Every structure is written in structure tokens, then in C-alpha cells.
Amino acid sequence: MPSYNYTKKEPGEAPGKGGPAAHLTAPARLLAVLIVSIFSAELVVMIVLFLLKDLLHPLTVVLIDAPLLVLILSPALYFFLFKPLLSIVEERREAELAVLRERNKLRRYLEVAGVIVIVLDKQGRVELINRKGCEVLGFREEEILGKDWFLNFIPERLKAEVQLVFSMLVSGGADSDEAESYYENPVLTRGGFERTILWHNSVLKEGGRVIGLLSSGEDITERKLTEKALKESEARYRLVHNTAFDGIIIANAGDRIIDCNDSAARIFGYSRGEFIGIPVTTIIPEKYKELHRRGLKRFLETGESKVQGQIAEYEGIKKTGEIFPLELALNNFTLGGVIHFTAMIRDITERKKAERERELMQARLSQSQKMEAIGRFAGGIAHDFNNILTAIRGNAELAIEEIGKDDPLYSRLDGIITSVLLASKLTRQLLLFSRGQPFELVPLDMNKIISDLLLMISRLIGEEITISADLAPQVWTIEADEGNIEQVIMNLAVNAKDAMPEGGKLTIKTENIVLDEKSAESIPDARAGEAVRLTVADTGVGMSKELVSRIFEPFFTTKEAGKGTGFGLAVVYSTVKQHNGWITVESEPGLGTTFRIYFPVMMKKREAGAAHKDERSAPGKGEKILLVEDDPKVLDFTRMALSRHGYNVAAAGNAAEALEVFEKEKEDIQMVLCDMVLSDQSGLHLVDQLLEKKPDMAVVFTSGFLEASQRLLLNGKGYRYLQKPYSMLSLLKTVGDCFARGRD
Template sequence: MIGSCADDRVFSGHHRTQRGGSSADRKRERKEAEAALIESEARYRLLAENATDIIWTTDMNFQTTYVSLAIEQILGYSVEEGLTLNLENILTPTSCQAAKRVFLTELVTEKRNGEDSPRTRTLEVEAIRKDGDKVWLEIKLRFLRDVKGRPTGALSVARDISERKSLQAQFHQAQKMEAVGRLAGGVAHDFNNLMTAVLGYCGLALHQLDEGDLVRQDVLEIKKAGERAAALTRQLLIFSRQEALETQIVNLNYIVVNLKKMLRRLIGEHIELAAVLAENLGTIESNSGQIEQIIINLAINARDAMPKGGEITIETANVVLDRDYARQHLDVTPGPYVMLAVSDTGHGMDRETQGRVFDPFFTTKEQGQGTGLGLATVHGIVKQNNGHIWLYSEPGYGTSFKIYLPQVEDEAAPTRAAETATQPSSGDETILLVEDEKMVRELAQHVLTRAGYTTLPAQHGPEALQIN
């Protein structure tokens, strides 16, 4: 159809220039025009069939009238199958409505402006492959017209932009997590100072109260509540990657094996626990306690997704993320990694939930049954360890979290020089105390003064330098 439109113009133009010749001349010119038409059509067809983008035409009812071979690579349909499809078969309902809206809008616009102002519109739509997978297409669309200029259908050129859309989504997610992390870190830092003062004064009060004092139990309850609040604060600091991290060489298999007994108690008897651990697993440089926290949080999340029972599988493996993988995933450096995967057979997650699952305080549980910090903490730990975490989930088919942590050489941990025990200070020294938070500074000054020290408090460095 593309070639015939162009070749019709070649034939007509050629015919007009030869008007008035002899019958033999007209016959010869007609044969030359027909040969040119055949050559032109073959050339256009060759271009269309070898294009990496899908070239297709539809009639005014959105029924396919021509489609190029690229449909096999991009959508999985043969050309013969493609000719039986219409817009509803190819696009998701939302994209189908959007494409029809653009089609009709352009039809009205071109009719209003006249046929001398044809336009090409570009739109992004989500298409459904033959195997059910979804791909994003960038479509450039314009109308096909008959010799009188009336629209007869549309010519579309569709390019697979799934990789670009995926990278854009990852970039936006990373931006969101970075912004939320900064906010959470700032709140956690201020809240941590408040809880330091609360717990500190609770400790001082407990030292002054006898075991049988009725007030002592009240202070203990305040202390317990403060410790829970401090634990939440630490999780926020982990999420925002502001908690100091002491690392060592770690083998994930050892951690999984040591955790299995505790995990079985956590998930309950109605859930099976399986471990698929790779032999000769590489090592990582991390903090054992934080890796344990990752596994425990993911196991609890999996347990909550299977109230009627199911199976949790913990898997480890040596993997190499190559350049192709790195190109498709934001911030991934090619190289050897150790993979930790935690999968369940639970109810799975829809797309909206997947997009928010790592947000702090986001939870699908009923009010009061979850803090919404478990997966946010996992995300923070992984990023703090220069790792990557990917979520694979489908409603009704379970969820799998895959974590990739950089592999390092298994070197012996450096030994520390023996430390000479020092005698504690007698308590009559003078201490320069620098702390910007007033409540924490006053608490520290109070504790040190009670211990017999003379303190010189300062809010910041410049003030400390002015103290004689």
C-alpha cells in the first residue's frame, strides 16, 4: 500500500508529461511506467521487510491491511497472523482508547485544516505480545489517502521502546527513593537526638529509684517505649544509608544455615522453608547483622503473604552481570556478584503495590499490624552495600526478591594489634563537651558532672575554640 501510493504519483505525473504523443509512444511510455512501478514497489517492499521497526497499515476501522516482518521479532506474531489483528487485539485497553482518540482527533484536525497540511503524530502505547508479555511501542502515525485526498486508513511505524521505558521507570524510582531517603534521614537524625535524651534521663531516674519503688515500673515502661522508638529510628537511618557500617568478609551460605532454625519459628509450621545454596559460593564484604536483617525481613514479608500456608525458598548463587544486563538496569556495574533470592508462593503484588513496596511506612497490612519499614530497611541495607535489589511478582503467583551484592576475594580479616588495658579516669579531669543538640548536651553534662568531671560545654566547634 505504501509503494502503490508513491508509485501512483510516479505513474500519473509521468502520464501527464507525455500527453499528445502517438499511440506507439503512449504504449511505450506506459510499459516504461509499469516497469518503474514494479521496480519502485519492489524497492519499497525490500525496505519495509528489512526494517527493524514494524511498518503496518490499517483501514478506517483499525483492521490491519499490511504488516512487515518485524512484527515477528517485536510482538511474536507471524505476518499472516498480523493481518487478522485489529487495534483491540494488539494494544492494552488503555492504550487502545488513547490511540483511537489520537486517530479521531487527527482526522478532525486535518479535515479542518485541509488535506495540504497532513501531520505525523507520535504516541507511546503498551502492546500485548502473542505470549502475553507486554511491550512499549513508540508509534509514528499519519493518514493514507486515495487519489481524491480522502483518508482511507493509517500508516504506522512502531518501534520497541521497552528498554527505554524500563530505564526511565528505574530512574524515577531512584529519584523518589533518594528524596524520601533524605527526608527520612533528616527526621530520623532529629528524632534520634530526642530519644537519646529520653532514654538517658530514664537511665538516670532508674539509678535513683529502689527496686520496690512504684514509680520504677512506670519509668521502665517509658524506657521500653523509647527503645522501640529508637529501633524504628535506626531502621530509618539504615534506609537513608546514614548508619555507620562495620564490615567484614561474609559468606551468605553460613548466615542462611545459621538462621534456618530461627526462621522456622518465625514463619510457623504451616509454611515450608527450603534452602537452595550454591556450592563454592563467593564472599561479600558486608555486615553479618545487616544481612541477617535482610533475610529475616524478607522471610516475614513472605510469611504474611501466605496466611493459608505455602513455601519460602532461599537461594544463593554466583552470578556475573554482563554489560547487556547493566545497560538495562540503572546503576549496575558489570562484574561478579553473589545473588540472594527469597521467593514465596503467596498472593503476589499488583503493579501499584510493586511501585511503592520499598517506600518507608507503606504497608498493605491492617492498621497497627505493621510499621511499613521492613522492606524499606532491606532496600537501604542493599544500597549501602553497593548492591541491587529487584522485585518479580504477579498476582496469584507469588513474589521473588533478588539481591545482588558485589563479590570480593576471600581474604583473611586483618588482625588488630593487642590493646593495652587502661585504667579508667578517676573522675576529677576536665572534659570539653561539644554537641549541637541542646538536650543531648545537657544530658551528657549532667552524667559527667555526677561522675565527678568538670565539663566545658560548647554547641559547636567555633564556640569550643573560644573556651579558655
Template structure:
């Protein structure tokens, strides 16, 4: 383009008035001119720009491409095709632009520079990105999606549609609706199009035919849309073969689950919605503009904002999940939903896509089944409560019998008119009132209301140990091994207690001659490999509750049926067969999993996995006041001081323990070699003649490696350390000690692994 003075003046007026950005460089690439639009885009003043080379405003990654356009097009034919690149603003920001470069020449035809006419395409790229997101969400849908034009031909189908019918995309877009719908003809299309258009949509069940001729039932949700002034019917189609089978099995509940069209929610890492479809807006009563300013926790009242970060991190591990929760409409009404949530990495971004379905009708249909399950669960619970009440009443009646008996004996030994008789009468009246309470306890039974809470399962089990001990009887040892720093769970504490009672009863019946019941808790992570080998499991972080016995065990054939309702190996009249089925149902309803490990003659272990959560725990603790905790274990007491040994022995016996006393290490070794199996704990002085307590414990551990020990001493900690006692994990109590102190230290020693 040759330029004279008059032409230059005309072009100067043109580039000043033009809406597009304009810039000129000389053949070295240095800027020589630009209009205000260009200056606004790059953020430079005109005098600043004229000091710069074109590469200074172009990120390095675009240099080669721009040079190629200049060398292969501008210098060859005088102009380039329209192409895209980026400009770097003065403030460092990047602006995408679309431009064409034109070569300028002097009157002699010699190249003297280049002009660039360009425009900012930021808004256009954003629109294209939004369109790609929408298309990606449709292609990710688990439902088949069909767009049908007025002629009945498929103008668009997603990948699921192709997979469900076994056609290629090109094949399917050449077909009509009546080519895949078994019961639909060409003649029916016109009336059908008009009816759906008038109603705005339709929900129906049909039969579709695959390419190989096989027929399968589908559920269709269809609605009308306009695109480019053309009317289309958009149909979401779902294969309901499995649901049809389920509907037949649930015929006695007299319902059919009608699945509504799905709402689509796209969320960013901050939990805000960046896209929602029409169904999402309609189901919640919000406009799209309103929803796009909201977060997940604004519509889900059960999901607190502080839980989002943990949920986002967990989804990176498990990738997808299917859950049931509730949504709250704009008018405040609550309705239940089923959510299929997926983690979707998209380019450099990460988001979550959720397909949401209203399950109000399905839940209503399940109410009858839930009522029956609640009745069975309550019957099982009442049976356990009755036995527990009997055990409690037996314990209380034994104690009250002693009180009443001794009161009566004392009354016979006190002279008439003695003031002590009045006090003794009060004791007897109080005892009689306590007796009445135990009689009421035997007849007690009432329905419980379950309320899930954020729990520390260790605290709950600690509080329930006494009830379990009475339930299983004195001939079965109960051991609880809690994990430190156990994770929190969301569960109904009453249901946890029901699980423990049912498993304890099952273990008790498996140990008719007595045995050991062990309860353990742990934090575990289930990975995809483990879940592939265990049907029904999903990856994630869990709290594991293990309940083990050393009873008769089970054969493989029995294990395969133990969770079936009414299955039992007990004699007629001795069990309903609902105990383990109830446990299974509770665990599943709580979002957990259960496994059982057993061999005939080798005992049984149930492992229950409950999802971990975050939040403040409702502490379930007993009062700190009260008498020292008693027990029934057998202790070997080794103390060379006779009075201390005697006094300690009396304390332990008053606490309910059996005490075997030894005056020194040699006597203790002789006793232990004869009968170590009955001894639960060694309580020994540290400093003794010939052999200290540490050496004694090491000697006895060679006989029984599991032997636990509590060291006693009147020496300071430094002295004990010099004797090599207080290694990590060693339990020690200083003399003198109170009953409460000794009882607490014993319980801690026995509880530690």
C-alpha cells in the first residue's frame, strides 16, 4: 500500500474515528502510531508506546506465530489473514485479540511499515467457554439426550444416546423418532409434536429398539425449546430395565417410583453455582440470576459451609458419589432429593457437576417398608432391653438384699428406744423404695426417637461398656481397645448402642461356655483397590468399629446368609433371625459398610466402616463424681512390705478384684509359673531385695508376653528412671495413693494395648 501525504491525512482521520483498535509499526517492529482504542487496550500512553517494540506487548509464546504470519503472508501478499494472539497490558494483564496486519509502502513501493487492525475478543471467548461448559455437562449426563426437530429427525444426540442404542453419532442423526420407538409410527408424529408443543413438555414410558433389534423400556422426560427461531423437543431418556424389575418386587407397597427430570448444578471450588439448568431453577423456585449468586449450602440446609473444604478434598479421592439429602425452595419448603455428584477437571480448572432428582414420591412409597423395619428393629431392641433390665435388677436386688438384711439384723441388736432405730428405719424405707424401682425397671419398655449427632465413638462405647457387661454375663470378658485421635462420625448414638447390643448378644450365644468379647476402633482409608475387591464399598476415610469374639465361629455357607432377614442358626424360639439384619440395615442407612470374618471354631469378627466427618462433638461423658470403678479381674500383687501389701490387697478386694499376694519376686515367680493364665495384671513394687520390679516383669513376660504391669514406688521419678522402669508406655503410681487413684490407674493400665 503506497501512501502519499493526502492519503496519510485521510487514514489518520479514519483510524481516529474507527471503533477497532489500530497500531502502526515500522519495519523494525517499533511502534509509530496508535489510536485511542489501542492505547486503552494496552494501558500505555502514546509517548510510552512509541518507545516500545511490538514484541514488548506480545507474550513470547506468540512471537513465532506472529513472525510466521508476517513472513509468509504480509511480506508476500501485503496483508495477513485474520488471526488471534494475546497482548500484554502495561499492568501485566493479558488481553486476547483478533487482528489483521497490512503492509504499508512509500510512493516508490518500498515497504516502510505495517498496520494492525485488531479488536478485544475477551467477551467472545467467555461466551464460547460457557457454551463449551454447557455442552460438556450434557455430554457427561448419565441419561441419553435427544434433540428432535419438527420433522421428527434427531438434530443432536449425546454419547449416552449412541451407547444406549449402539448406533454411531452419524447413523443416529440420520434417523427419526419412529426408527427407535417400537410403538411409535410416522403417522403419530404430527399429533404428538402438536400435543407436546402445546403442553410444553411430556413425561412418559416407552420402548426403544437398539441397532441389533433388542428392545428395552425407557423413561422419557421431554420439553420444548427454541433455538435460532426453530422449535425443538429435547428428551432426556433413561433405561429403566432394572427399575421395572424392582417395581415388580415392590408391588406389595403399591407404588411406582416416577423419576422427575434432573436439575443440573455446576459448582466451583468456592461452592458457588456457575451454571444451573431450567429444571434446577424450576424445582427451587429461583430465577437463574438468583441461583448463580448462591452457594450449595444456601439450598441444602443439612450442609454447613465449613464442611465444603473437606467435601471438596474427599471428592478428589472418590471422584463421584451418589447420596440422598434435602433441598430448600425459595418459599422455605423442604423436599428430599437424590444427587449424583461428579468431580470434573476441565482444562486448568476443577469443578463439581451434580445431577439432582426429586425423590419425594419414592420416599413416600418407602414409608410402609420403613415402618415395618422400625417395628422389627424395635422388637429386637426391646428384647435386649428386657435382658439388660433383668441384669440391672439382679445386681441391684443383690445389693439391696444385703442392705435390707443387715438392717434387719442390726435392728434386732439395738435396744428399743435407741435413737439409732429411727436412722435405721430411714435406711430400710429407702431400700424398699429402691426395690420398687427395680420392679418398675423390669417392666420398662418404650419407643426411642433416633437423632443423628456428631459423635466420638470412643466416648459412646466407654459409657456403654457397663450395659454390655451385664448383657453378656459374668462368664464373658469384655475388652475395649480404642484408637487414639479417633475421627468423628455423624450417627445416632442409640443406633450405635443397638449395633453393639445385637453383636454382643450374637457373640454371647456363640460362647455358651464363656470367652472374650473385644471391641476396637480405628481410623482407616479405603482405596479403590480394596473397594474393587469388596462389593458395595466406596473409597474414602472411615472410622472402623470391630467387634470380635472367640466363640464357635461360622462356616462359609452360613456367612453368606447371616444378613438375610429371618435367617438364624438358633433353635426355634431362641432367636428371630433379625439381629444381624438389623445391624446391616442400620449401618447401610448411616452410609457405612460392614464385613464379617469367621471360621468354624476360630471365632468371628464384624468390621463396620462409618464415614468420617468434621465438626464439634457432643461429648457423652459420665459424671466425674461417684465411687471408684470396680472390676472382677485377678491381680498378682508383689510387695515386700507386709502392711502395704495387706492394705493394697484389701483395697483391691473391696474394688471387686481377686488378689494373689506375694512377699517378694521369688514367691511371685513361683505363683505365676503355676497359674499365670488367670492373672490379668501384675502390680509390683519397684525396689525390692535381689530383684527389682522391672526385672521381675521381664522375667514373667518370658512366660506370658501379654502380661500388663502397674509399678508402685515411694521413690521419686528420678530414682525410678535410674532403675530403668519408666520407659515409654510404662504405667506407674506413687505411694501413698487413694482408692480412686489406684482404681483409675488400674483401669487405664488394663485399657491400654
């Protein structure tokens, strides 16, 4: 029987001191008090009866002795015996109720937990399992309790492995330190199916002796299936975030964390001891705190909540102050009439990162499609526009042949030809959006290109901006496409103009540079060797580091709506890369911007333009040419130019006419000069038909726009190609070279 220490001081007893029986237990003291009270009462009765012996009969004394004793003793018995006994019984009952409440509280926690909770004894028999565990396994609690866990609920192929881990954990020896506290394995359900569970194991001890194992398990079967599907469908665009336990937090109505699992503390960067007891607002970012307070107040007053019972995405703040995205499932329960809240937390940082990468890839794909559409549109414009330019240039050149240089019209006709050349460069620049225009890499003198552009740049940027050209003498030769380099310079000039709305200075500089390995390492993407450096600097508003990091992105612009497309610098960057060069940017707000572009030097340095010497071919000798061109003006110019220079021309305005002419004159026709795009069919298809009938004919194609794939096709078949707008000289040279090769 348990003993209770009765410590109440008797009246008159000095503080801190006791009587002779102060060391006795409560029951012993009560017995002593009872005996003393009886004897004291009896002594009082005896004294009274003795004093009244002369007045009372002896028989009367005997009869009133017991009642007097009871009358005197009753108050003492009540205060010193029965009342202390009642107090002891009440204290024991309260203690038993407290234990029962704690057990119920723990049971509630287990039942609302979103994970399996199971207790095994040292033999592996199930001593406890929560509702989640019963749901996952598909059995009732009474069907599980007492069963051998490994024999009944672990697949046969894994029994030995899982039991080995269990044995190491409960052994209590050195091996238990090496056993896995986090373990993943499948369990068998009632239907014979397997569910994959991620376990967190804790050894149970009593008096220093291991008595069993407590395990909490998360059913990750669906998560595993989802991860597998995501890996298969989004392997290139999505990162698979690490499998992690969900955090469980329990908070009271006072908005303090009163319990949590280790995962919750770990997610927020705390130890479990630090985490429990802190206000919930400690882990909520500032922008959500007021919303949280209002929501908690509304729920406590009305019972209404907009977030409980559903999964939503929010942000949390770690102990370090780092804000991170999380997935939250919030609910509540009442324990002992007191409202508590449970929160399931999942860190979704990796998932969000993967989603952002996928969105970026989708944006890049959308951008690529836009560029392709622009390219197709530009190609159509270029084809028609170059036909017009061909007719203008050709007729001007025919007119020049008919007059002398002293004629007043000569300079005007020459101006027309110069304007056509400038217009043709514009179409080439337009085609850069699609990269559909093949580069024509030739030896170039950077100084010459800049000198030719200075007048155009000065008119473009206005009188408020002064231009300084610092061109190095004897600058090395680079191999590049002239139109593309011109566009790079013009785009940088336009960019500088927009950066100096109040005027300023634009500096264009060239210099020969030799980079060693150490110097090349300090410049992004650079390579050691010789290069020509083009510098374009302005004294404009400058840019922040953040803007500098984005200026080469397509569609990115700092200009107002309608004043910029976001293509200019993107085209500059693309063009430099296609020429195997590299580019750097230096800028600070208020201090202007400097672009430095490096172009590798040709292996053999040559004077720019050395490869551009036109050689006039010998006139024709009456060779028969079938000319097929659906633009009447181009057809007329080309026929006249060839006829004037010794060739016999049979002209056709479409494929159908060409077939008719060919049938009549095929014995004499030695060459087909055909446009790639005809009104009734493809020029390639027409030529294939003609070559089937006469395979030894030379073939020259013309076009205002040619895809890179089409150029490869022509080269593969050995056909010559003449880009519109072509000059009369290039036309005669191309045709003459074909016949000269045939004669050789």
C-alpha cells in the first residue's frame, strides 16, 4: 500500500520543529492522535465522574461513561482522523485523473498525426499503433496488436534485412549506434499490396534498459509514383527535390508552439528544444503576420477559417532569417475543451526552382517561335524587295552603258546604284532576326567600315551629340560579314543616342590587341591571341549592375513602351558570337557605358577588300540561255544585259512558259538561269524536270532570299547561285564563269 507523508503543522507547533512523532508517516501519526484523544477524553470523563461520585449512583456512572466519552471524542475524531483521510483519498484521485488526461492527450496527438506511429517490443510484436497505421495497413487495431510485425507486415524478400536493422536498434550495444534511424521499406496491406513507408525510429528505454522501438512512418507511395512520372515527363526541365519528412507543429490558442516533430524544427533551422515554446509568428514572414493574426482572431471568435482543411502555398522564415516557400496543411482539434492547431509543413524550395526553370524554358521556346515568325515574314519581304532593287539597279547600269561619264545623268544614275546598295544592306539586316541570311565572310578593314558609316551615324544621333573616331593606323584584317558588322556599329550608336537625351559624346575606337593567357582569363569568353578591338563609349545615364546583366536578353528594354523592341543589343550579342568574337560591358549610373568588342584576326593578315576585286568576264559567243523569271522588270533587265554581251536569250515568265520554250529550243539551250520562287511552282522542281530531258546543261539560280538549307542543297548539286539584287557585272561574271568552266 502506498504511504503518504502528512506534513500539516499542529496548532502551537513551532515552525521548522516537530513533536516526538514528527518523523512518523501520516497513517502512524493519525493512529497516535487517535490513541491520545481516546485516553484524554476518558481521563476527562473519569475526572468529572469522580467529582460527581457523591451525587451519582454507581450504576449511573457506568451508564453515562460511554456517552460522555463519545460526545467529547467526536470532534477530535473528525478533525484529526476522518478529515485527513478524506484529503489523502482526494489527492490520490486527482493524481490518477492527471495521468489519465496525459494519456488521452498523447493518444489524441497520435490519432491526428499524419504519419504512422507504431511501438514494437524487443521481440518485434506490435504493442501500439495509431489510426493512420491501421488505415494504411487496412486492418483494425485489434487485428494488429500483439502480432509479429516482420512475419505479418513485411514482404518476404525484405524480412531479413528489415529485421536486422530492428535488431541493431534494440540491441543496446555498439551496433545500435550504427543502425539507421531513418529507414524506408514497403509494408504489406490487407489486400496483399505494398505501400512504401519512410520510417523514423527511436529506441524506447526504461531504467536504462531497452524495452522496444517507437517508429513514425510516412506513407510515400504516391510521392514515389509522382516523382517517377515527373522524371519521365519533365526530365530536362524539372529538378527532382529530395524526399523529406513533413514537419508537424502543434500550437495552442495563445499562438505558441507547444509540440513539434524533429522534421518541423529541422525545416526552420532550429533544434526541437529551441522550437517548442516560441510564438508561431517567429516563423512567419513580416508580410503574412497581420493576416495570420486576423485569421486566428476570427477563428477563435466565430469558428470560421479560410485556410484550414486545405493545402496551400505560403512562405516561412528560418532561424537564419532566410525566407523560403512551403506547402501548408492546417487543421484544429479540441483537447480537454481547449482548442489546438496542427500544421503539416513541406519545404517546396526545389519544386519552385524547377517550376521557374520550366517557365524559363517555355519563355525561350516562345521567343524562338516569335523569332522564327519574324524571320519568315522578313524573308518574304526580302524576296520581293530585292526583286525591285534588282530591276532598279539593272536598268540604271544599262543606262550608264549608253552614256559617258561626262553626261550630267551619269552621277544621278550612279547615285541610284549607291542607294540600291544601301537598301540591299537593310534587307540583310532585317534577315538577321531569323538568321536566315547566310553570312558572307570576307576580309574586312574595320576602319573603312567605320569611316563609311560616320556620316550616317552623325545624321542619326543628331547635333547634340559629338562623335570622336579614334581609329588605329594599319588595323589588322578580320574575316566578317560586312552588313552584320555595320549593323553592330549602328545598333550601338542608336543605343548610345538613347542613353544621352540631353546630348553628350560618342567615342568609336579601333585598336590591335594581343591577349596572353592571363589577360584572356580576365575577359569573359575570351581566347588568347591577336584581335581587333572595337570600343563604343558614351557619356550617357549609365546602368546598374542588374540592368547590365540583362541587356543582351531578347525583348528586354529599358525604354518606354513603343520606343524600343529589345532586339538591338540582342542582335549585337548574337552577331559577335557568330563571328567567334566576344563582348564586354562597363557601366555605372551617371557615368556612361562602354562596349568593347573583340574580333579574332585572320590567320593570314591581308588588306581589307583584297578579295573584292571584280574581274570582267569575256563576252558571250552566242550561247543559248533559258531565262526564267516571274518579275517582268527583272526579266527585261536580265534579258537585255545578257543579249548586249553576246548571249542568246530565250525568256519565260513562269514554269509553264519555260517548259514550252524548252520543248521548242532544247537542242540549242546550254544553260538555265532560273529564279528560285516562281508564280506557279518551285524553281528547283522546274530545273529537275528540264535536267531529266537534258542533263548536261549548266544551272544558275537567283533569289532575293535563300534559306541556309536551300543553299546547302544547291551546293550539293553543283548549281551556281546569284543573290539579288545582283549587278550586271556579277551577272555576266557568273554566267561567263559557268561557260568558261564548261569550255575547259
